[in-house]
Amino acid sequence: MMAIIYPKLEHWMVDNRMNxxxxxxxxxxxxxxxxxxxHGRTDMPLATARRLSDITGINMDELFQTKESRPGTAIPKAASTNITPL
Known part of the structure; x- marks a missing residue:
């Protein structure tokens, strides 16, 4: 099983008992x-990321900032300019 790559979203789901x-x-x-x-199998569309940001209160930068780079897993182009290098 692949690790969850949106840790802030995972924590929000756990805190809010959200499956x-x-x-x-x-x-x-x-x-x-x-x-x-x-699980990083597909990229989240930007419109969905905005919706998740509204629902969860996680800002867009935080939602994508901690996404791990994996071979074959691209960061959505529309969000890539908002990512701060570690």
């Missing part, structure tokens, strides 16, 4: 799609 299905219903998206985003 993938409930979060998916709030966005809206399928729970499979949410799982794929969380």
């Amino acid at each position: 993938e299905k409930r979060l998916a219903a709030m966005i809206p998206a399928s729970h499979t799609t949410v799982r794929n985003w969380l």
